[in-house]
Structure formats: C-alpha cells, structure tokens
Amino acid sequence: MSVSNSFDNREYPHLVFLPSGIGNLIPFFRIAVMFVSRNCKVTFINIKPQAPAPEFVSFSRFSANHPRIEILDFEMDLHTPLDSTIRDPFIIHFQNITRSLDHLKHVLSSSPVKAIFSDFAIAAKLAEISADLDIPYYIVSTCSAQFFALIAYLPVLMMEDPNVFSNPLGDVKIQELAPIQKSSIPPTWMDDSTNYLLPVYLLPNAGSLPKVKGVLLSTFNWFEPETIAALNRGRVLNSLPPLFPIGPLPSYEPQESHHLPWLNEKPAESVVYVNFGSREVMSTDQIRELRKGLEICGCNYLWVIKGNENVHNSREFQEFSGDSSPEGSKSRGKIIRGWVDQEKILAHPAIGGFVNQCEWVSVMQAAWYGVPMLAWPQHCDHKMNAETVEKAGLGIWIKDWGWGGEKLVDRKEIGRLLEQIMGDWDIKKAAKNVREKAREACEVGGSSEKVLVKVIAMLTSKEK
Numbered sequence: 001m002s003v004s005n006s007f008d009n010r011e012y013p014h015l016v017f018l019p020s021g022i023g024n025l026i027p028f029f030r031i032a033v034m035f036v037s038r039n040c041k042v043t044f045i046n047i048k049p050q051a052p053a054p055e056f057v058s059f060s061r062f063s064a065n066h067p068r069i070e071i072l073d074f075e076m077d078l079h080t081p082l083d084s085t086i087r088d089p090f091i092i093h094f095q096n097i098t099r100s101l102d103h104l105k106h107v108l109s110s111s112p113v114k115a116i117f118s119d120f121a122i123a124a125k126l127a128e129i130s131a132d133l134d135i136p137y138y139i140v141s142t143c144s145a146q147f148f149a150l151i152a153y154l155p156v157l158m159m160e161d162p163n164v165f166s167n168p169l170g171d172v173k174i175q176e177l178a179p180i181q182k183s184s185i186p187p188t189w190m191d192d193s194t195n196y197l198l199p200v201y202l203l204p205n206a207g208s209l210p211k212v213k214g215v216l217l218s219t220f221n222w223f224e225p226e227t228i229a230a231l232n233r234g235r236v237l238n239s240l241p242p243l244f245p246i247g248p249l250p251s252y253e254p255q256e257s258h259h260l261p262w263l264n265e266k267p268a269e270s271v272v273y274v275n276f277g278s279r280e281v282m283s284t285d286q287i288r289e290l291r292k293g294l295e296i297c298g299c300n301y302l303w304v305i306k307g308n309e310n311v312h313n314s315r316e317f318q319e320f321s322g323d324s325s326p327e328g329s330k331s332r333g334k335i336i337r338g339w340v341d342q343e344k345i346l347a348h349p350a351i352g353g354f355v356n357q358c359e360w361v362s363v364m365q366a367a368w369y370g371v372p373m374l375a376w377p378q379h380c381d382h383k384m385n386a387e388t389v390e391k392a393g394l395g396i397w398i399k400d401w402g403w404g405g406e407k408l409v410d411r412k413e414i415g416r417l418l419e420q421i422m423g424d425w426d427i428k429k430a431a432k433n434v435r436e437k438a439r440e441a442c443e444v445g446g447s448s449e450k451v452l453v454k455v456i457a458m459l460t461s462k463e464k
Helices: 026-035 054-065 089-108 122-133 147-158 199-207 225-232 284-297 315-321 343-346 360-369 382-391 409-421 425-442 448-462
Strands: 014-018 041-047 070-074 115-118 138-140 214-217 244-245 271-275 300-305 333-337 351-356 373-375 396-397
Touching: 014 026, 014 315, 026 041, 026 138, 026 448, 041 089, 070 089, 089 199, 115 122, 115 425, 122 138, 122 199, 138 225, 147 199, 147 225, 147 244, 147 382, 214 448, 225 244, 244 448, 271 284, 271 343, 271 409, 284 300, 284 409, 343 360, 351 360, 351 409, 360 382, 360 425, 373 382, 373 409, 382 396, 396 409, 396 425, 409 425, 425 448
Parallel strands: 014 041, 014 115, 041 070, 115 138, 138 214, 214 244, 271 300, 271 351, 300 333, 351 373, 373 396
Antiparallel strands: none
16 A cells, blocks of 8 residues: 655645546546636546456557646555455455555644545445544536436335336436436346446445535536436435536647547548447457448548457458458458547547447547437447437437347348438537537536636635
C-alpha cells in the first residue's frame, strides 16, 4: 500500500478525483479539465493495478497534455482476504479497491480538500470516508439519467420484492417514470446462479446515495427531460441528492489533424463507423454476417474490431481484413484492430453513421456530432440507452435482435438498416437536430452550462 507523494499546500478550491477504474474514465478527464479551466485545482488519484480497460491507454497522454492536473499513484492492497466463494474478477477487483481506500484517509486529510469526486462503484466506502473527514463527496455518473434512476431505486425494488429479478417476464416499475421492460434489464441482474453483483456491489452503493452531496450526470435536459425532472423534483426518491446534468462533456484533448488519412479521401457522410468497444467479442458467424451486410449496403466503412485472438486469427477474419497487415484495408473499407480515438473519428466529416452497442459515452459522443446510430445492445445498460437514442431521434434500434449473441442477425437485414441510417434524410435530419440541442446545452446560458456554473459556485463557496 503506497501513495507516490503527498499533496502540496494549495488554495481552495482543491478538488480530488478518484475514479475507481471500474467503468469509463473519459467523463472524469473531461470534468477535471472543465474545472481546471475555471481556476480549480485538481488532483487525480490513479488506482493501481487497474482493471483492464482501453481508457487507460490515454491516461499518460491526458497527464502530458494537462500538466496543471496532479497525478498521484495509489497502490491497492491485493492481499486482503476475500470471500473464497467469489470467483467473479469484477467483484474481486471491486472488493480490493474498497478495502484499500482507508489507506487514503491520511492523504486526503494532509491538506485542505474542498470536494472528492468519484464514481458509483465505490460510493458506499467513500461516503463513509468523506463523512469521517468532513469533505463533501460528489459522484460522477457515467450512465444515463434513466439507468441512474433504476440503480437509485434498487433498494426500494428489492425491499418491496426480493425476487423482483427472478422472473424474466413483465416490467420493473419505478415511481413517476415509465415502466422498464425486464428484457432491457442487464442480464447479469437476472442471473439465477449465485449472483454477488446485487448484494455486494449494487445495493450497498445505491443505499449510500442519500449521503452524497450531488451527482454530476453526463447528459442534458433536452435528451432526457422527463427522467431528469422527476429525479430532481424528488418524485422518484425524495432522499436523493441534487443531480447536475452537465453533458455532453467537451473533449479534453487539444484539437489536432486527423490521424486517419484514409478518411480524408472519402466524401462527406459516406463512411459508416462500426465499433462495439473493447469488451464485446462477436462470434465469427456474426462477424461474417456483418461483413456481408456492409457489402450489401455498398457504403464505405471503418470497422474497429477488438475481439480475442481466436477471432483475429480465424480464417474468416483473415480473409476479411487482409492477412498482410494488422490494419488490413481495401479501397471501400478499413479494418482496425485495437484502441482508437473514437471522438476524432466521429468528428470527421466523412462519417455518416455509427454502428455501436450503445455504451453511454458513445451515445453522448454521437449526440455531440450528430451522427445517426444503429443501436445494437450487447449487455449492461445498452438496451435502456438504445431506447433513449431512438426516442431522442439519434438513431434506430431493432428490439428483435435481443442481446448480443442471442440471435444471429442476417446480412440482408443488416445491409437494409445500414442503407437506412446512411441514406434516409429524415434520420440524418433528426440526428443533426440532436447535435444542435447538444451544442445549445453547452453554450453560455444553455441548460448544462448554467448547471456547471452553479456547481462551480458551490465549490468556490466558503460553505461546505
């Protein structure tokens, strides 16, 4: 257990960012930069070793581009005894973090800290620590307002019916919000086998939310109006802290020329961008159907595939991507293996459509650039996000496809839908309207900008 160094003496407001490493780092990067640009001083505590995640590829780059943000390395204690019956690496990593956080108390109390920002994953433990140190604690939410409402309401749901997730049929009803079909609930919540996710991870953290000073949401009022209003008016739960929708969050990277010259050669809005993230592994059969669907569509495509070595080494994939190069490409399509800077790709004028699993960070990026989505949920909150995407006019979602891997989606159907998002003027117009609303929210006087000003005023106030 170690921390690389102690905090320097500094003036208020000094803000400490402590992302757990369970989830996406991008919102933390962006909010930290927004605060620094408004004369706050920010310290990032980097928990090590980190859970495997592609976001950490950019951590050193983030540090280099923002030298005013101090980075402190915090080594987890990996020798704390754990329940021997738990085998889930996610739960083990989560428990290692929470059992190590007490070692941060002396660091957090060594110099004045105005507020701590972390994520839901360690909310229960940090609520306890921040209360002991009398430091306000804020959560940075990396999910939609709708999914946050579901998580916040979990203790009530489980108290009313401990077996609410045992039956896969029907709806989940949250006070003052539209019912959520159980088919859209994360599959891991519905698992009949020994499931530590709810009792060990979700319920304790959800139960700690009333102790939090506030929650920063990466969304904006126009995109989720009913949910945000219901949450902030106490109609869902009157014990929740204030929610601050400050999204979409602007890029934290300096503007620079695009790193894919291949895109520069393509006409405006002629390329469909396909990326299912680093954690999704498609079967070779589904890769084949998607490949054929792209051919049927006839559009240019940029496809990022990050599966395991079995997929990459399969004959199907080698024939598709070109076995002479790890980034095999043809004139109409380009295949990339590994991590890419997705925001720079979506910002490129050649991009005209986006096929994605509907992770919330990707949804907000698509909203910011007005790129229509073909939503293809794989797990977790993806179906709930896809519903929001469709309702806002940012894209289309075919519910019959189910979760990733449940159904082999036919090439003809894929090709037809790709043609639709790439060629349907009404879909493109609706996505561009989302872009307008997203930009308006972040302009001076916009809904998200006004909320951010309010948060900054709270942080610079002498009162806690």
